[in-house]
Amino acid sequence: MSSNKIVLAFDVYGTLFDTSSVINTVRKFVQDDQTAKSVVSSWRTFQLEYTWRLNSMGLYESFDEVTRKALINAFGAQGIKLENPQIEELMASYTDLTCFPDAIAAIKAISSKEGITALVFSNGTEKSVGKILDGSPLQQYSNILKRPLVVADSVRKFKPAPEIYQHLLKEADLEKTPEKCWVVSGNPFDVVGARKSGLNSVWVDRSGTGWIDQLGEPTKVIRSLEELSAIFTEA
The missing domain is CATH 1.10.150.240 (Putative phosphatase; domain 2)
Known part of the structure; x- marks a missing residue:
């Protein structure tokens, strides 16, 4: 990559x-x-x-x-x-979860952008995450959400342990330029973990509560994944 x-x-x-x-x-x-x-x-x-x-x-x-x-x-x-x-x-x-509508819109928007690669980055197992994806509307964008999946089983550590973010950088071939890797997450612990490991992060604040976590901050905050594409208009 x-x-x-x-x-x-x-x-x-x-x-x-x-x-x-x-x-x-x-x-x-x-x-x-x-x-x-x-x-x-x-x-x-x-x-x-x-x-x-x-x-x-x-x-x-x-x-x-x-x-x-x-x-x-x-x-x-x-x-x-x-x-x-x-x-x-x-x-x-738990392997038949509902896909957020804005997730579908976001992946579709990203599919038309040059210079952006998307990965799936999860605590979940490859088997379970793969089953969720394959049974969802996101399956049609399998050419955008690249495989193999980047999952915790590979390093036997969960987010926000540094090891799992280093594994992500290795899989993305960005170990020397971690700032080019952006973790997109609705979970504050994931967002902070990414930032502490040198990656950028986007927090999805669907509830509109605003950022209150005291251990770090995201690079960007959005209310919906539909706003994600605009962050990278110059990508």
């Missing part, structure tokens, strides 16, 4: 795909909608917390296994013990 190009590395969970879309499956196993929303929120919270704890302890489990354990924790916090078939159905919903 030419180091003369700008590389956009797209996060998956919470950036291209909506993790809260699992709520339709979660509703089948709880009594009311408020409980369903609480489970969905805590599932994601425990999922991320587990990755950070594993990083801190110098341990690694695949993101699929982390997601499974976080799922059991989230339901357990509501006093619900899941049976194996229920766990499998809920886990399947």
Whole structure:
């Protein structure tokens, strides 16, 4: 991959795909909608917390296994013990997430730009992330979202560990020019991790809350992925 190009590395969970879309499956196993929303929120919270704890302890489990354990924790916090078939159905919903509409528009816009290469950069496993992409509207842009996927399994570290960003730079052939690699993410920890490793970053602030994280700042902030293309009009 030419180091003369700008590389956009797209996060998956919470950036291209909506993790809260699992709520339709979660509703089948709880009594009311408020409980369903609480489970969905805590599932994601425990999922991320587990990755950070594993990083801190110098341990690694695949993101699929982390997601499974976080799922059991989230339901357990509501006093619900899941049976194996229920766990499998809920886990399947995590490989069938809804693609954000602005993600489709953004990848389409990038496809017409010269000098920009796009990659998928995720904590997820290659198998699960590949399944999400292949079953989504983004599949039609597989020539733009280049493979192989850049995933945590390759380095056995999760974001925001420096090792995973160094792995991204190696895959993008930008180890000597990290500023040409832009991580595009809706997750503040990912944005800050990229910046601390010398990459640029774009934070997708869909909720419009503004940047409040105190450990660093993104290079750019956008409200929608549809605004991404304008940042690189001179690329």
